[in-house]
Amino acid sequence: MIKVGFPSHLVQQTVMSGGAEQQMMQIYLRVRPFSKEELSANEDQDCVVIEDGQTVSLNAPKGSANMKSSEKGIGLSIHKFTFSKVFGPQTTQGELFEDTVKSQVFDFLEGKNALIFSYGVTNAGKTFTIQGTLKDPGILPRVLVATFHYMGGHQYKEMDLKPYLRNGAQCLDPDQVKQERTAKMAILASVREEGDHQRTRSSSEPLITSDSCLSSFSSSNNLTVFSGSPAEASSEQFALWVAFFEIYNECIYDLLQPTLSKKRSSLRVCDDGAGNAYVKDLRWINIQNLSEANKLLQFGNKNRSAAATKMNQSSSRSHGIFTMKLLKIEGKTLKRISEFSLCDLAGSERCNKTKTFGERLKEAGNINNSLLILGKCINFLRNNQTDRMKVGYIPFRESKLTKLFQAFFCGKGMASMIVNINQCASTYDETLHVMKFSAVAKQVVQVIQDKHVVSPGPCLVGRDGKPLWRDGVIDNRVLESYLSEDELLDEEDEGDMSLLPQNELLNTIENLRTKLLAERKKNLVQEMEIRKEMGDAMLQQLLESEELRIREIEELKESHAEKLENTFELYRDAIKEHAYQCAMNNLEDNYVPLDEFTAEQEKAERGVVDPAARFDAVF
Ligand SMILES: Nc1ncnc2c1ncn2[C@@H]1O[C@H](COP(=O)(O)OP(=O)(O)OP(=O)(O)O)[C@@H](O)[C@H]1O
Numbered sequence: 001m002i003k004v005g006f007p008s009h010l011v012q013q014t015v016m017s018g019g020a021e022q023q024m025m026q027i028y029l030r031v032r033p034f035s036k037e038e039l040s041a042n043e044d045q046d047c048v049v050i051e052d053g054q055t056v057s058l059n060a061p062k063g064s065a066n067m068k069s070s071e072k073g074i075g076l077s078i079h080k081f082t083f084s085k086v087f088g089p090q091t092t093q094g095e096l097f098e099d100t101v102k103s104q105v106f107d108f109l110e111g112k113n114a115l116i117f118s119y120g121v122t123n124a125g126k127t128f129t130i131q132g133t134l135k136d137p138g139i140l141p142r143v144l145v146a147t148f149h150y151m152g153g154h155q156y157k158e159m160d161l162k163p164y165l166r167n168g169a170q171c172l173d174p175d176q177v178k179q180e181r182t183a184k185m186a187i188l189a190s191v192r193e194e195g196d197h198q199r200t201r202s203s204s205e206p207l208i209t210s211d212s213c214l215s216s217f218s219s220s221n222n223l224t225v226f227s228g229s230p231a232e233a234s235s236e237q238f239a240l241w242v243a244f245f246e247i248y249n250e251c252i253y254d255l256l257q258p259t260l261s262k263k264r265s266s267l268r269v270c271d272d273g274a275g276n277a278y279v280k281d282l283r284w285i286n287i288q289n290l291s292e293a294n295k296l297l298q299f300g301n302k303n304r305s306a307a308a309t310k311m312n313q314s315s316s317r318s319h320g321i322f323t324m325k326l327l328k329i330e331g332k333t334l335k336r337i338s339e340f341s342l343c344d345l346a347g348s349e350r351c352n353k354t355k356t357f358g359e360r361l362k363e364a365g366n367i368n369n370s371l372l373i374l375g376k377c378i379n380f381l382r383n384n385q386t387d388r389m390k391v392g393y394i395p396f397r398e399s400k401l402t403k404l405f406q407a408f409f410c411g412k413g414m415a416s417m418i419v420n421i422n423q424c425a426s427t428y429d430e431t432l433h434v435m436k437f438s439a440v441a442k443q444v445v446q447v448i449q450d451k452h453v454v455s456p457g458p459c460l461v462g463r464d465g466k467p468l469w470r471d472g473v474i475d476n477r478v479l480e481s482y483l484s485e486d487e488l489l490d491e492e493d494e495g496d497m498s499l500l501p502q503n504e505l506l507n508t509i510e511n512l513r514t515k516l517l518a519e520r521k522k523n524l525v526q527e528m529e530i531r532k533e534m535g536d537a538m539l540q541q542l543l544e545s546e547e548l549r550i551r552e553i554e555e556l557k558e559s560h561a562e563k564l565e566n567t568f569e570l571y572r573d574a575i576k577e578h579a580y581q582c583a584m585n586n587l588e589d590n591y592v593p594l595d596e597f598t599a600e601q602e603k604a605e606r607g608v609v610d611p612a613a614r615f616d617a618v619f
Pocket of ligand 1: 031032033089120121122123124125126127128129346347420
């Protein structure tokens with residue numbers, strides 16, 4: 001039996017010099033209840049046993065790959081895992097929120113960044129945990145309720161301060177504000193119309209379907225509200241902007257962008273010049289109440305499932321990311337920005353290389369790179385932290401997902417993960433894989449740098465040398481005098497290089513060239529491997545089909561020979577029959593009754609000879 005995880009005293013927060021704090025990454029486990037269908041399919045074989053509030057053991061069922069290999073003496077059939085906290089099948093959505101995310105919501109409201117991942121195989125309860133259902137709202141609606149409750153009557157209604165790049169904000173002129181309002185109204189109106197047609201929607205769908213439900217959130221005992229909010233007399237105001245996007249097949253798609261044509265256009269990940277990745281041209285929408293939040297969520301979910309259907313894929317193959325940005329404003333001055341992201345990861349089983357040849361061929365171009373790289377990064381982070389002599393390169397930039405959330409692993413916010421599992425015997429091997437991944441993630445230490453100060457973002461300077469920041473926000477007039485991003489970035493560029501001095505640019509280009517070369521080499525090797533694998537598989541298939549064909553021909557020959565033999569027998573019998581019949585017919589024709597014959601003989605004896613008659617009688 002193995003025991004993975006750190007002793008509980010290491011899970012505590014530690015204050016480091018310079019005000020930074022370090023803490024083990026919080027990994028929670030949620031075990032979902034069996035469905036009726038699963039119980040009747042005999043899926044309950046005591047594979048998952050919750051031992052206490054932090055420990056779970058997994059017992060391999062008969063027939064699982066894990067059991068088979070343990071019978072051969074490879075590995076064990078029982079595994080024990082520890083988590084920050086384990087939530088059993090009876091845990092309510094409210095309890096889960098209280099014990100996992102609530103403290104991060106506090107931090108978010110106080111100006112810090114937070115990221116929640118839900119990780120697990122398909123059908124393990126990830127979406128249920130993040131979004132929930134109408135009756136049972138998940139984490140996301142609860143965070144929204146808490147945020148609006150916190151903002152109370154201190155909402156900034158102007159809409160002229162908008163998130164920009166990763167950590168900054170931009171001043172919008174009246175025309176731009178008008179455009180913002182129009183775009184938002186178009187989405188909200190489209191949801192209202194569609195909502196009217198969808199009254200019959202099943203309550204189990206992870207959507208919040210009515211305004212009345214949302215308003216009941218705040219009053220419902222079911223949902224936590226926060227007592228802390230700005231003092232009534234305070235001049236502080238808050239603006240909440242949200243974005244919703246998905247990463248599918250290493251392409252980013254905006255879920256709040258109405259899809260006018262059949263083909264969705266993908267967005268790029270850029271660098272803001274301070275090493276922070278952001279999604280360029282992502283649509284940010286300012287929301288003023290829960291009802292608007294609800295409609296945007298519906299709009300995004302609908303967009304996601306419609307796209308999945310079009311591509312003949314399930315939405316569980318993409319990562320869905322809902323991000324909120326809270327701007328704290330005093331007068332017209334931006335005081336701080338904080339970010340809260342909820343990431344519903346794609347089903348983890350997609351990473352496994354257990355596909356048959358045909359499926360592998362189909363999915364060769366679709367391997368979920370982001371999930372593989374996330375695992376790699378977590379592994380590297382853990383290794384770097386446990387063996388400080390061997391600090392290695394962490395491949396954050398190898399996938400869109402890790403690029404975007406790199407900051408969370410580098411001291412600019414807290415990330416935690418909710419691991420979802422089901423208890424089914426048939427998916428045991430996948431579940432074990434998820435648990436092993438979580439055990440590694442749990443050992444990652446996060447360092448939160450200077451948690452009380454949140455920078456409003458990089459300081460940008462225009463062409464004329466004037467600072468782009470005015471009172472903590474980017475001045476749009478100065479921005480206009482600044483080189484446009486398109487001037488500086490060609491289509492292939494990934495970073496917003498305009499913000500770097502020349503020598504750094506040259507260094508960056510050199511680094512990028514080296515990385516590109518390495519990347520190309522790696523891709524080439526990978527491609528060769530895949531080609532070889534496919535070639536081998538094809539050859540194998542050809543040999544098998546050749547063998548099959550020869551066997552079929554042999555069988556065909558045998559069956560023809562048998563048929564020929566039978567036909568020959570039939571003919572022989574028929575000829576025999578025919579010869580017999582002929583003989584019988586001849587006999588009949590030549591038959592002379594005995595008395596006639598005797599009379600003829602007597603006649604002959606008497607001397608009357610009829611030669612013809614005599615001849616007939618004889619023959
Ligand atoms: N804690 C729970 N209590 C009751 N039902 C649950 C719970 N968790 C999940 N379910 C139900 O289990 C089913 C699968 O859950 P869900 O769709 O959230 O899985 P998922 O991991 O998001 O799957 P996918 O990756 O395919 O999107 C749903 O019908 C959901 O309502």
